[in-house]
Amino acid sequence: MTGPFDSTVMWLTWRQLFAKRRLYLSAAFALAPVVISLVFRFSSNDLANASVPFLTSLLREIVVGTLLPIAALVFGTTAFGGEIDDGTLVYLLVKPLARWRVVLTKYVVATACTLAVMIPAIVLPWLVVRNPDLPWQFTLAFLAGATVGAVVYCAIFVALGLTTRRALVIGLIYVIGLEIVWSRLISGIKSLSVREFAVAVTKQVGNGAVQISDAVVKMSTVWTMGSILLVAAILIAIRSLSRYEIAERL
């Protein structure tokens, strides 16, 4: 078998990440914005004028700003964290399979799972509050932003899942602290914030269809810093798994 990905690891990771309880959690993540949109649609007195600011705010703050990092955190850290915790990782490690391929495959599946949650979370609210001022470019722009965000977030969280046993807690601190709080207080931190990268890509792809008035990071910063974070995280993850050892419980 050649190529950077292994289909069996892909199948196994997919089954792991969408195991019963996580499937319900993912469905809740995907449907929460739809419920909010439905409430808005049936309670708003000025649907025509309020739809655009409502949907922009919903998708930027709740979907891309909050659900995206949390979904990526759950899928990214669980890609390895679950198997490390219960000891089933050994079944992959004692197979004739390069460890870097295991990392790349699990990373790709974690990203795909995050997007599988993000796509309905972005598209369905748009369909619910649909009006002529919300063209298809509006949804496409948020999907592009979410894709860039998922690609970088998942790399960071997969690496975190391999380097620490407290990946979920540290990831939450990272998301809430750096991404949500500090990036708003200190403008320099925006150039390190994946959330801000996603917003910048959304504004760029939206090309006027998405109204984001406040300053966003430059696209050159997005590509440079995004690439650095992505490559660094993947390399750290590969190095961690290559050096991973099964310790006897002493």
Next chain:
Amino acid sequence: MTATLMKEESSPVAPAPEPAARIVLRNASRWYGNVVAVNDVSCALGPGITGVLGPNGAGKSTVLNMMAGLLSPSAGEVLVNGAPTAGRPEVYKTLALVPEREAVHSFLTGFEFVRMSARLQNLADVDGATKRAVALVEMEAAQNRPVGTYSKGMRQRIKIAGAMVHQPDILLLDEPFNGMDPRQRLQMMDVMRRLAAEGKTIVISSHILEELNDLATNVLVMVSGRLAASGHFREIRRLMTDRPHTFTIRSSNDRLLAAALLADPSVFGVELTPAGIVLRTADRGALTRHLPGTARTANVRLLEIRPTDESLESVFSYLVER
């Protein structure tokens, strides 16, 4: 191979690898921070069944994990087919490990788990190999149930099926009989014997001597991370059973029984304590045969006979101290 006892203070000299040795440990040590898990172990293992025996925490799993390439030795070297295992995934085409932890992907069915192993081994006939491996451990009836619903013994068997799906030349099994009922245990032992007869190298760790009875040809006894003894199973067994045994005996008249027992040639020490008679013997079998007759002759009623040093730790410690 005759039994060799290793003194605590002596460092076993690395043996010259046997011509057919597939696994060689040369002065292999492994430590975690300040804790030494395995200390200066040397051995060479060829085809057949080798038992790694020792109490919990003796370093058996660490040795197996080093052989499997899941742990690098902190000092010394571990070679499989002449090369180090760590960092060489291709070695798993000929080597398989059944880990001690019973965790298996609970959301997969038994068949899916074994099939996953077959696919990861890039076998030509994945389904055929899976069916053969499942049949080998007699798990056909439960193969379509999720592993999460399996008993401990069933999990052990499906783990073994997963490890054997590609028919490896070297099979490392860490406490494989845990949780199996006697019938399953016998069936697995038959499988192991058959594989050994085909020329496979099988290493089985256990903390129970009887598990390796009639199964392992050679035994490595590990105590506190050291190789305490190695050799033929019967030799090791003889060393273990011929050691002095201590019993505590309570009777209707301890003083009278103690005096009578002193005449028994198998007894070499008797002590009267408030808890009863503490008796030392070099021949446990002879003592248990003579004791009822001695008590009857002395007109004493036996109330309790309790071995006081039968813990595995004391048995293995005896081997180290010899």
